[in-house]
Amino acid sequence: GAGVSQSPSNKVTEKGKDVELRCDPISGHTALYWYRQSLGQGLEFLIYFQGNSAPDKSGLPSDRFSAERTGGSVSTLTIQRTQQEDSAVYLCASSLAGRGFNEQFFGPGTRLTVL
Amino acid sequence: AQSVAQPEDQVNVAEGNPLTVKCTYSVSGNPYLFWYVQYPNRGLQFLLKYITGDNLVKGSYGFEAEFNKSQTSFHLKKPSALVSDSALYFCAVRDDSYNTDKLIFGTGTRLQVFP
Numbered sequence: 697g698a699g700v701s702q703s704p705s706n707k708v709t710e711k712g713k714d715v716e717l718r719c720d721p722i723s724g725h726t727a728l729y730w731y732r733q734s735l736g737q738g739l740e741f742l743i744y745f746q747g748n749s750a751p752d753k754s755g756l757p758s759d760r761f762s763a764e765r766t767g768g769s770v771s772t773l774t775i776q777r778t779q780q781e782d783s784a785v786y787l788c789a790s791s792l793a794g795r796g797f798n799e800q801f802f803g804p805g806t807r808l809t810v811l
Numbered sequence: 812a813q814s815v816a817q818p819e820d821q822v823n824v825a826e827g828n829p830l831t832v833k834c835t836y837s838v839s840g841n842p843y844l845f846w847y848v849q850y851p852n853r854g855l856q857f858l859l860k861y862i863t864g865d866n867l868v869k870g871s872y873g874f875e876a877e878f879n880k881s882q883t884s885f886h887l888k889k890p891s892a893l894v895s896d897s898a899l900y901f902c903a904v905r906d907d908s909y910n911t912d913k914l915i916f917g918t919g920t921r922l923q924v925f926p
Binding site: 700727729731737738739740741744746752754755787789791797799800801802803804805 | 817843845847853854855856857860862901903905911912913914915916917918919
């Protein structure tokens with residue numbers, strides 16, 4: 697079946713512009729996660745959605761970052777007034793109902809470059 | 812607080828030799844532990860996980876990992892390395908004492924297998 701998809705695969709933007717990154721999780725997966733992978737760094741947790749529960753936003757680095765998940769499926773990560781330090785690969789993952797022990801399936805990522 | 816340490820940025824091994832990629836963790840409750848692999852220009856792929864039960868966990872591509880509670884370690888191993896195993900490996904942990912399914916990832920270890 698189809699895996700996690702993300703779009704666009706690459707995004708180049710100018711400092712100060714807003715960007716939207718999209719994630720389509722695996723059908724039937726109720727948990728969705730966003731991570732950021734900077735060059736030479738590990739994965740940094742950003743936000744987690746589980747069903748209709750309030751999202752865990754504890755990893756969002758500033759109020760310029762926000763995310764929503766519509767209809768329990770597609771998610772959009774929005775970065776407002778982008779800064780050069782926002783340049784990174786943004787990874788989305790999904791898993792079966794959050795039970796803690798289900799593995800996450802990752803998308804290919806969106807490479808964001810802020811000039 | 813949850814944390815994961817991968818003390819080696821890079822591991823070099825000759826093809827056919829055994830390999831070990833180290834991971835240690837710190838949690839308040841019981842750990843759920845995962846290994847993921849990232850091939851160049853591709854997303855992360857799940858390798859194996861420890862939730863409970865046998866300390867030796869077997870996963871994809873001939874990899875295995877041993878959970879050691881006293882040493883708080885979850886080292887990844889393979890008896891005989893292949894050149895195609897060359898990739899970036901991430902260890903991750905979830906602490907079951909927290910009411911969230913987010914994973915905390917290590918900074919990654921680059922495995923280089925030489926012919």
